[in-house]
Amino acid sequence: MASTGTLRVLGVDPGLTRCGVGVVDVARNRSASLVHVGVVRTDPSMPIEQRLAAIAAGLRAVLDEHRPDVVAVERVFAQNNRSTVMGTAQASGIALLLAGERGLPAATHTPSEVKAAVTGYGSADKLQVQTMVARVLRLDELPQPADAADALALALCHAWRGGPTASAGGAGSATLTPAQRAWADAERARVTRR
Amino acid sequence: MASTGTLRVLGVDPGLTRCGVGVVDVARNRSASLVHVGVVRTDPSMPIEQRLAAIAAGLRAVLDEHRPDVVAVERVFAQNNRSTVMGTAQASGIALLLAGERGLPAATHTPSEVKAAVTGYGSADKLQVQTMVARVLRLDELPQPADAADALALALCHAWRGGPTASAGGAGSATLTPAQRAWADAERARVTRR
Numbered sequence: 001m002a003s004t005g006t007l008r009v010l011g012v013d014p015g016l017t018r019c020g021v022g023v024v025d026v027a028r029n030r031s032a033s034l035v036h037v038g039v040v041r042t043d044p045s046m047p048i049e050q051r052l053a054a055i056a057a058g059l060r061a062v063l064d065e066h067r068p069d070v071v072a073v074e075r076v077f078a079q080n081n082r083s084t085v086m087g088t089a090q091a092s093g094i095a096l097l098l099a100g101e102r103g104l105p106a107a108t109h110t111p112s113e114v115k116a117a118v119t120g121y122g123s124a125d126k127l128q129v130q131t132m133v134a135r136v137l138r139l140d141e142l143p144q145p146a147d148a149a150d151a152l153a154l155a156l157c158h159a160w161r162g163g164p165t166a167s168a169g170g171a172g173s174a175t176l177t178p179a180q181r182a183w184a185d186a187e188r189a190r191v192t193r194r
Numbered sequence: 195m196a197s198t199g200t201l202r203v204l205g206v207d208p209g210l211t212r213c214g215v216g217v218v219d220v221a222r223n224r225s226a227s228l229v230h231v232g233v234v235r236t237d238p239s240m241p242i243e244q245r246l247a248a249i250a251a252g253l254r255a256v257l258d259e260h261r262p263d264v265v266a267v268e269r270v271f272a273q274n275n276r277s278t279v280m281g282t283a284q285a286s287g288i289a290l291l292l293a294g295e296r297g298l299p300a301a302t303h304t305p306s307e308v309k310a311a312v313t314g315y316g317s318a319d320k321l322q323v324q325t326m327v328a329r330v331l332r333l334d335e336l337p338q339p340a341d342a343a344d345a346l347a348l349a350l351c352h353a354w355r356g357g358p359t360a361s362a363g364g365a366g367s368a369t370l371t372p373a374q375r376a377w378a379d380a381e382r383a384r385v386t387r388r
Contacts, residue, residue, distance in 0.1 A: 047294070047299070047300065048290055048294075048300065048302075049265070049290040049291065049293045049294030049298070049299070049300035050294045051294075052287055052290050052291040052294055053291055053294030053295045054294075056291055056295070071243070076280055076283075077280070078272045078279045078280055085272045086270055086271070086272055086283050089270075089280050089283035089284055089287065090283055090284065090286060090287025090290065090291075091287065092284060093246055093283065093284025093285065093287040093288055094287055094288070094291055096242055096243040096246050096284065097243065097246040097247055097250055097284075097288055097291075099243045100241070100242075100243030100244045100245075100246055100247030100248075101247045101250070104243070105241070105243070106241065106242065106243035108242075
């Protein structure tokens with residue numbers, strides 16, 4: 001659990017072969033620190049049901065160890081008609097399921113929302129995202145591989161955009177944790193002051 | 195668990211709002227009987243993570259009560275570019291995950307494979323599928339709603355096609371249960387005799 005006043009976000013860049021996971025703590029002043037980063041990998045020669053079970057086990061281990069307040073998952077589009085898109089959608093469903101089973105709010109963000117939040121530019125390339133994530137989190141090296149950097153960027157995007165936004169149906173303030181309510185209040189106050 | 199010599203199949207017609215589930219026992223002579231049929235429903239106004247958790251809970255209840263030998267799930271295509279396709283893919287991922295977590299083999303079949311297996315015609319309409327499912331399982335009424343009939347048709351399709359076929363990667367005979375190995379042997383013998 002994050003300390004009072006900070007929001008701990010698990011970002012998940014879903015994928016069957018490489019599923020990026022990143023956990024960050026974000027303070028009310030928007031400063032952020034790295035808690036965990038990694039990649040859950042599965043063997044493409046394994047049956048799909050075993051790959052999804054391995055991804056769930058990997059995500060559960062991160063949830064158990066780092067106890068995030070919220071889970072942010074990259075939104076997958078059907079238009080993105082690569083052969084991997086269904087596996088990516090299934091992996092994203094696993095991440096959302098695990099959040100739901102723990103009573104954690106979840107949110108999805110599009111790749112361009114994430115890039116815009118982190119670099120200020122919705123069409124930023126992978127190196128720009130990795131560079132900004134490293135700068136924000138004061139890392140000595142660029143987070144590797146790109147899936148891990150994307151998971152951290154997702155987590156930062158979620159915290160900076162404020163409040164959860166469910167990808168289907170409305171997640172009202174009733175689903176906010178105390179930390180998130182505090183955050184949402186702070187966000188509203190900040191906007192009002194402008 | 196099914197009795198010796200029969201294969202118990204859970205068919206899942208994945209969906210967020212209505213997820214069809216059907217369990218059938220299929221004997222070596224291909225005769226089939228109904229074990230369970232139902233639909234797991236979730237409220238579209240709920241957050242996605244809670245809907246997926248509700249689907250998982252519903253599927254777990256069926257798995258616990260009826261203990262199938264194998265899980266068959268309708269294959270979802272990205273080309274099917276409806277707004278619901280990502281939710282459908284996520285629900286299918288949950289069904290496959292639950293199979294994997296229990297060490298059950300899983301398989302996916304396309305809608306046209308299912309229609310062809312049950313009606314002999316890959317472009318059969320919903321009423322034709324419902325009618326054939328009712329006839330095969332000796333039901334007094336057509337299974338309702340269509341999602342439930344589709345789940346039963348999937349389960350029948352899987353048993354009749356013989357052996358699991360993983361949707362990604364190869365599920366070898368090592369993943370077969372004893373009942374399925376017996377079934378696969380019988381299938382091979384049957385083909386050889388032709």
